Amino acid sequence: xxxxxxxxxxxxxxxxxxxxxxxxxxxxxxxxxxxxxxxxxxxxxxxxxxxxxxxxxxxxxxxxxxxxxxxxxxxxxxxxxxxxxxxxxxxxxxxxxxxxxxxxxxxxxxxxxxxxxxxxxxxxxxxxxxxxxxxxxxxxxxxxxxxxxxxxxxxxxxxxxxxxxxxxxxxxxxxxxxxxxxxxxxxxxxxxxxxxxxxxxxxxxxxxxxxxxxxxxxxxxxxxxxxxxxxxxxxxxxxxxxxxxxxxxxxxxxxxxxxxxxxxxxxxxx
Numbered sequence: 001x002x003x004x005x006x007x008x009x010x011x012x013x014x015x016x017x018x019x020x021x022x023x024x025x026x027x028x029x030x031x032x033x034x035x036x037x038x039x040x041x042x043x044x045x046x047x048x049x050x051x052x053x054x055x056x057x058x059x060x061x062x063x064x065x066x067x068x069x070x071x072x073x074x075x076x077x078x079x080x081x082x083x084x085x086x087x088x089x090x091x092x093x094x095x096x097x098x099x100x101x102x103x104x105x106x107x108x109x110x111x112x113x114x115x116x117x118x119x120x121x122x123x124x125x126x127x128x129x130x131x132x133x134x135x136x137x138x139x140x141x142x143x144x145x146x147x148x149x150x151x152x153x154x155x156x157x158x159x160x161x162x163x164x165x166x167x168x169x170x171x172x173x174x175x176x177x178x179x180x181x182x183x184x185x186x187x188x189x190x191x192x193x194x195x196x197x198x199x200x201x202x203x204x205x206x207x208x209x210x211x212x213x214x215x216x217x218x219x220x221x222x223x224x225x226x227x228x229x230x231x232x233x234x235x236x237x238x239x240x241x242x243x244x245x246x247x248x249x250x251x252x253x254x255x256x257x258x259x260x261x262x263x264x265x266x267x268x269x270x
Contacts, residue, residue, distance in 0.1 A: 011075055013072075014073075016068055041206075044222060096162075099178070115165040132165065153187070214234045
């Protein structure tokens with residue numbers, strides 16, 4: 001009898017630690033798995049370590065004087081430790097940074113062309129542009145306008161579209177809902193769900209907006225003070241009393257800023 005090989009996850013973080021300036025310990029033993037074609041959320045309050053975790057994967061820590069000092073980061077079984085950011089992009093890892101960072105003086109067309117320089121032919125570029133505009137039809141309508149004049153939602157769509165131009169196998173999104181109206185957030189998250197379904201693309205979604213994130217992912221991780229304090233299926237996390245109280249708006253009078261200071265009950269780690 002021949003045994004089939006075990007499936008390899010798209011992404012494995014195993015007990016990683018990140019230190020800035022050789023002093024500040026920002027991430028403390030974080031472990032995360034993203035399955036092939038899976039969609040996973042990393043939740044937490046501002047400053048919990050979500051963005052640092054993404055930069056440990058994409059290789060952008062060095063520019064901020066940070067480094068992974070323990071554990072390993074593997075993409076499809078390959079250890080990324082010694083690979084520079086550009087090599088990680090070529091392997092199929094794309095990160096959409098927080099803050100809708102696009103070239104405001106260029107049009108959406110020009111932004112997408114600039115992002116396509118990683119690899120591929122002109123035919124690939126045109127095919128990828130058509131694919132991006134197929135997902136973001138309202139962006140197609142503004143394709144010749146200066147990107148600085150786009151709305152916040154349109155700029156976020158463009159930022160995601162730029163990442164898609166690199167033909168990623170793993171798409172990492174850092175706070176895509178930040179500063180956007182609820183209807184626009186709903187539209188963008190539905191498109192993210194379509195990309196995951198149609199492209200079989202693995203997605204790691206970093207969010208403070210737990211309501212929107214847990215509606216589209218299969219599993220979630222909650223990180224606080226640089227540690228993962230909960231990991232479960234999305235539907236289970238939505239039913240958790242602490243998640244409901246402090247992340248899903250289930251308790252009146254609670255300020256979201258209190259989340260990172262709240263000392264949770266023992267059931268939190270159960």
